[in-house]
Amino acid sequence: MWIITAYSKDNIQMFEFDTEKEANEAFGRIQGYKILSNVVYFNDSYLVESY
Numbered sequence: 001m002w003i004i005t006a007y008s009k010d011n012i013q014m015f016e017f018d019t020e021k022e023a024n025e026a027f028g029r030i031q032g033y034k035i036l037s038n039v040v041y042f043n044d045s046y047l048v049e050s051y
Contacts, residue, residue: 001039008032 002023004015008031015030017023020038027036 001041003037003039004030004034005037006030006032006034 002017002020004017004023004027006013006015015023015026017026023036027034
């Protein structure tokens with residue numbers, strides 16, 4: 001999951017995206033100071049190693 005946190009003068013907004021591509025496209029359109037974060041959950045299936 002990808003999160004963009006956008007800060008403006010009197011407001012903080014957070015936007016959630018499923019893919020990095022979606023987040024990067026939106027990142028360019030969002031105004032103000034912003035931070036792009038990748039959130040990793042330890043129970044995500046791609047982190048589980050199968051034997």
